[in-house]
Amino acid sequence: MNLLKETVRALRATLVLWVLVAVIYPVILLVVSQVVFPYQANGSLMTNAQGQVVGSALIGQPFTRDRYFNGRPSTTRYSSADPQTDRTGLLKTGISGASNLAPSHPALLERMQAKPSPDSQGVGMKPTADLLYSSGSSLDPHITPEAARAQIDRVARARGLQPNQIDPLIAQNTEGRFLGIFGEPGVNVLKLNLALEQLQP
Amino acid sequence: MLQGWIQIALTLLIILLLTPPLGGYMARVFSGSETRLDRLFIPLEQLIYRWGGMGSLVDMTGWQYIRAVLFSNLAMALLVFMVIMFQGLLPLNPTGLGSPTWDTALHTVISFVTNTDQQHYAGETTYSYLSQGLGLGFLFFTSAATGMAVAIAFIRGLTGRPLGNFYGDWTLAITRILLPISLVGAVILVAAGVPETLAAPVVVPTLEDATVQQAIALGPVAHFEIIKMLGENGGGFFASNSAHPFENPNGLTNLLQIVAMMAIPTALIYTYGIFANNRRQAWLIYAMVFGIYLGCIGVAAIAEYQGNPAVNALLGGPHPNLEGKEVRFGWAQSVLYAVTTTGTMCGAVNAMHDSFMPLGGAVLLTNLFLQIVWGGQGTGTAYLFAYLILAVFVTGLMVGRTPEFLGRKIEQREVVLTSLLILLVHPIAILIPAAVTLAFSEQLAGTSNPGFHGLSQVIYEYASAAANNGSGFEGLADSQPAPTALWWNLSTSVSLLAGRYIPMIALVLLADGMSRKPPVPMTAGTLRTDTGLFIGVTAGVILIMGALTFFPVLALGPIAEAFQIGGGL
Numbered sequence: 007m008n009l010l011k012e013t014v015r016a017l018r019a020t021l022v023l024w025v026l027v028a029v030i031y032p033v034i035l036l037v038v039s040q041v042v043f044p045y046q047a048n049g050s051l052m053t054n055a056q057g058q059v060v061g062s063a064l065i066g067q068p069f070t071r072d073r074y075f076n077g078r079p080s081t082t083r084y085s086s087a088d089p090q091t092d093r094t095g096l097l098k099t100g101i102s103g104a105s106n107l108a109p110s111h112p113a114l115l116e117r118m119q120a121k122p123s124p125d126s127q128g129v130g131m132k133p134t135a136d137l138l139y140s141s142g143s144s145l146d147p148h149i150t151p152e153a154a155r156a157q158i159d160r161v162a163r164a165r166g167l168q169p170n171q172i173d174p175l176i177a178q179n180t181e182g183r184f185l186g187i188f189g190e191p192g193v194n195v196l197k198l199n200l201a202l203e204q205l206q207p
Numbered sequence: 208m209l210q211g212w213i214q215i216a217l218t219l220l221i222i223l224l225l226t227p228p229l230g231g232y233m234a235r236v237f238s239g240s241e242t243r244l245d246r247l248f249i250p251l252e253q254l255i256y257r258w259g260g261m262g263s264l265v266d267m268t269g270w271q272y273i274r275a276v277l278f279s280n281l282a283m284a285l286l287v288f289m290v291i292m293f294q295g296l297l298p299l300n301p302t303g304l305g306s307p308t309w310d311t312a313l314h315t316v317i318s319f320v321t322n323t324d325q326q327h328y329a330g331e332t333t334y335s336y337l338s339q340g341l342g343l344g345f346l347f348f349t350s351a352a353t354g355m356a357v358a359i360a361f362i363r364g365l366t367g368r369p370l371g372n373f374y375g376d377w378t379l380a381i382t383r384i385l386l387p388i389s390l391v392g393a394v395i396l397v398a399a400g401v402p403e404t405l406a407a408p409v410v411v412p413t414l415e416d417a418t419v420q421q422a423i424a425l426g427p428v429a430h431f432e433i434i435k436m437l438g439e440n441g442g443g444f445f446a447s448n449s450a451h452p453f454e455n456p457n458g459l460t461n462l463l464q465i466v467a468m469m470a471i472p473t474a475l476i477y478t479y480g481i482f483a484n485n486r487r488q489a490w491l492i493y494a495m496v497f498g499i500y501l502g503c504i505g506v507a508a509i510a511e512y513q514g515n516p517a518v519n520a521l522l523g524g525p526h527p528n529l530e531g532k533e534v535r536f537g538w539a540q541s542v543l544y545a546v547t548t549t550g551t552m553c554g555a556v557n558a559m560h561d562s563f564m565p566l567g568g569a570v571l572l573t574n575l576f577l578q579i580v581w582g583g584q585g586t587g588t589a590y591l592f593a594y595l596i597l598a599v600f601v602t603g604l605m606v607g608r609t610p611e612f613l614g615r616k617i618e619q620r621e622v623v624l625t626s627l628l629i630l631l632v633h634p635i636a637i638l639i640p641a642a643v644t645l646a647f648s649e650q651l652a653g654t655s656n657p658g659f660h661g662l663s664q665v666i667y668e669y670a671s672a673a674a675n676n677g678s679g680f681e682g683l684a685d686s687q688p689a690p691t692a693l694w695w696n697l698s699t700s701v702s703l704l705a706g707r708y709i710p711m712i713a714l715v716l717l718a719d720g721m722s723r724k725p726p727v728p729m730t731a732g733t734l735r736t737d738t739g740l741f742i743g744v745t746a747g748v749i750l751i752m753g754a755l756t757f758f759p760v761l762a763l764g765p766i767a768e769a770f771q772i773g774g775g776l
Contacts, residue, residue, distance in 0.1 A: 012274055012275070012278050013278060013282070014260065015259075015260050015261065015262070015275075015278070015374070016275070016278035016279040016281065016282040017282045018258070018259050018260040018261075019259035019260065019261055019279060019282075019374055019377070019378075020279060020282040020283045020286055020349070021259075021286075022255050022258045022259040023255070023259070023345075023348070023349060023377075023378070023381060024283075024286065024341075024345050026255070026381070026382075026386070027344070027345055027348040027349070027381060027385075027386060027434075028340065028341045028342075028344055028345035028348075029341070031386060031389070031390070031430060032340050032341075032344065032427060032430045034390070035390070035393050035394070035397075035403055035427075035429060035430040036403055036404075036405070036427060036430075038394060038397075039394075039397040039403035039404075039429060040403070040404070042394075042397075042398075043397045043398055046397055046398060046399070046400045046401070046402070047397055047402055047403045047404050047429075048402060048404050048406060048425070049402045049404070049409065049423060049425050049453065050400050050402075050456075051409060051423075059409060059411050060411060060414060061411055061413075061414065061421065061423075062409075062423050062452075063400075064400055064452040064453060064456045065421075065423055065452055065453070066452075067413045067414055067415065067421055068413060068415060068419070068421075069414075069415050070415070071415060074414075074415055078534070084413075084421060085421055085422050085423070085424070086413055086419050086420060086421035086422070087419065087420065087422075088418055088419050088420075089420055096422060097410055097420055097422045098302055098303075098408075098422070099302045099304075099331045099332050099408060099422065099424060100331055100408045100422035100423055100424030101329065101331050101332065101422075101424070101446065102329075102331065102424070102445050102446045102447040102450075102451050103329070103446050103447055104447060104450070104531045104559040104561075104562070104681070105530065105531065105559075105562065105682075106531065106559055106561040106562060106655060106680070106681050106682030107530060107531075107561070107562055107655075107656070107682070108561060108562060108656045108660035108663075108680075108682075108768070109515045109517075109518075109528065109530070109562065109563075109564050109565065109768075109772055110565070110656070110658060110659070110660050110768050110771055110772050111655075111656050111657070111660065112657070114515075114517075114518075114530065115517055115518070115521075118518065118521055119521070132523075133521070133522055134522075135514075135518070135522055135526040135527070135529050136529055136534050138518065138521065138522065139518070139528070139529035139530040139531075139532070140530060140531070141450070141531070141532070141533055141534070142447055142450030142531045142532055142533050142556075142557065142558050142559050143445075143447040143450040143451045143452060143533060144447065145447075145451065145452055146452070146533050146534055146535075147452055148533070148534035148535050149534060150534055181457070181535070183458050184457060184458030184459040184461075184462060185458075187213065187214055187217060187458075188214055188217075188218070188458035188459070188461065188462045188540070189214075189457060189458025189461060189462075189535050189536060189537070189540055190534060190535055190536065190537035190539075190540070192534040192535045196414065199414055199415075200414065203414070
């Protein structure tokens with residue numbers, strides 16, 4: 007009997023707290039977020055002039071061609087796939103993940119050595135660490151300002167632009183530290199490339 | 208480099224400044240003193256007590272308290288197990304996910320109900336918004352509140368008071384501490400860019416090649432994220448946890464997350480000082496833990512800052528190790544987060560621990576072994592006092608007196624219970640299953656790294672389970688449909704349960720026994736426990752016990768790997 011009473015009390019207490027923290031609390035948050043911060047609450051989605059969604063301001067996209075600033079290596083190709091060949095169905099849910107390679111893993115160096123030289127245009131570009139190491143989320147929207155500057159000449163040559171036309175775009179799309187103190191500055195690669203397309207479609 | 212150290216120092220300063228007000232507030236809440244928000248909260252709590260059938264909240268004895276902990280935890284585990292097993296039939300499942308395998312569901316529920324949140328699954332592809340929000344998000348609150356209630360009961364017992372009523376403290380921990388802070392914190396997170404929506408993932412053509420599409424996973428993340436951190440839970444909404452830009456988009460959210468995971472374990476030491484009416488002792492203990500914590504940060508930071516020599520050779524110069532790290536956090540915020548998350552038993556990660564340099568990984572493992580570098584929600588503070596009792600015993604042996612702590616004699620029962628929970632349960636729950644796994648490594652281990660690091664992966668997984676941390680060296684093949692997933696799900700479940708409930712039972716019994724002892728008057732010969740000397744001895748006991756038990760596996764894993772890398776692979 008005592009155990010029965012104990013069980014009933016545990017179940018009732020669980021249900022009451024469940025209503026408070028798993029129903030009332032999320033609903034309050036959902037309403038406040040959707041009313042006060044609709045842009046952030048829905049994923050900071052950016053749209054083009056035609057009103058189509060082109061990506062999220064917080065999520066990186068894959069860029070490997072010379073005419074774009076390239077982002078960091080990603081184990082999930084920035085959660086992207088060709089819909090024709092998406093065998094694992096990642097486009098249904100979206101994914102994230104990392105290499106989880108230990109510093110002593112031979113595959114780490116093999117991957118870095120197999121990466122095509124970023125200097126395919128022969129402009130004397132030095133490799134930077136963030137473009138060799140893969141990110142933690144595989145969706146890192148940023149590269150370091152040094153990695154962006156190192157790519158200016160290549161992008162300019164591939165697009166037939168002057169480097170000084172591109173230069174200001176980097177500063178405009180650099181997201182700084184919080185209060186100038188916490189975190190590291192990063193250049194948002196998708197935003198930078200969108201700006202580049204506006205400059206020269 | 209200097210800028211990175213300044214970031215770290217300022218973050219620690221914020222935490223230090225938060226300790227007295229939050230610790231004082233928690234002491235007022237749990238001693239039933241008046242607080243400013245009484246008028247708002249008391250009616251809500253009365254309603255919870257009445258509808259929850261919690262009765263008149265009379266003080267419980269040790270075994271009554273333990274029974275209440277176990278029954279309530281079982282009830283919530285069953286509720287959430289049902290929710291996630293039937294998620295395919297329930298609403299809020301925009302990606303049409305079916306039920307997870309039974310072993311994944313079992314491991315998830317045990318892992319979340321024990322405040323561990325070790326995840327053998329990827330959030331995006333395994334659990335619906337309903338399972339995450341109404342199931343796992345619920346356990347975030349209740350498992351954290353369970354730990355806090357036990358810690359408060361422990362502090363009450365040590366200081367000679369009755370243990371209190373579990374259901375009362377459980378409710379207060381949620382209504383007065385976790386829920387109000389979460390409400391404010393979640394709104395800040397949304398404003399900073401964390402999504403809070405029920406919409407399905409968005410699919411967009413990529414800018415570079417429109418035939419390639421990108422899927423952007425969304426969800427009700429913000430409300431989940433803040434209590435994930437504040438409650439030392441650490442289970443990510445997405446697979447890559449707080450490295451995911453939607454869980455932790457910038458320097459502001461990262462700072463908020465670090466402060467949230469540190470706030471309660473640091474403040475609880477101060478709360479103890481108020482209960483024991485000895486703030487000097489509380490600050491001395493605080494300083495000791497802070498010292499060990501700083502040492503951990505220092506070693507890990509230098510290791511990560513110096514980077515991987517083999518990669519540095521490719522780059523033509525030294526550069527921090529950025530494998531598995533995000534540009535917006537860099538080495539400093541990644542290291543601070545990693546040391547804090549393993550120390551506080553939160554287990555959220557903003558950089559992948561598997562890819563840390565060997566000495567960085569060794570620091571993270573050491574945190575899991577010691578369990579007191581702030582320690583888990585509530586339980587960490589209790590372990591700290593268990594170590595103090597052990598130090599009292601050891602020094603008592605040295606000077607040949609019956610040891611006393613807070614004016615109560617430490618006798619056989621106390622020493623047996625503390626050694627059980629510190630010296631026995633933790634290493635057994637880690638080393639024995641790890642030995643079994645490594646003995647049958649072909650069939651069971653599923654390590655992704657060759658050599659010494661493979662051993663570290665196995666040890667880390669069990670250490671994380673037994674310490675109720677939840678982070679991992681995630682290259683390990685521990686998720687379905689890997690062939691080793693079943694073993695990992697079941698064997699870590701045993702470590703999770705043993706690492707949570709055996710110490711909790713011992714803590715409550717210990718406190719119950721202490722509270723019933725008659726106080727002995729202090730004499731000139733009494734060993735004072737609020738002196739720098741005694742706290743120094745305690746630090747020695749902690750480090751020597753930890754080193755003696757776990758140094759062999761550290762030597763075989765990360766330390767050997769460090770020599771291997773230093774020797775040029």
